[in-house]
Amino acid sequence: MSDHGTTTRSTPSARERRPQGGNVVTRFFSAIALYFSQVLDEMRKVVRPTRKELTTYTIVVIAFVTAVMLFTLGVDAVTTRLVSWIFSGTW
Known part of the structure; x- marks a missing residue:
């Protein structure tokens, strides 16, 4: 209800309505x-x-x-060096 006591109802346009009539096809x-x-x-x-x-946008x-x-x-380079140092003892 609106402020004046009347009910406002908007009807959907033809593009917003679902097709209802007719047969299945x-x-x-x-x-x-x-x-x-x-x-x-x-x-x-x-x-x-x-x-x-x-x-x-392309440059960004x-x-x-x-x-x-x-x-x-x-x-990747730091991790490779670290793993190499831990497991082989060479830096």
Whole structure:
């Protein structure tokens, strides 16, 4: 109920409703059509990055992956040296 004592009821649009009428085959194809209609509606909402944003994101990802690779390389080298020293006694 709203503040004025009246009930407000929103009716769903045709794209929000589930297919209800007809036989099984009609409902099946109506559901498929509704699905693709909703997919297209969602795709219209997608915001595509500009060339500058895409370049920036690409550089950030490459830098981050490189940093993680170098960190992993360092940890691997230290661990290898440590295990070699423990088990063979050579550094």
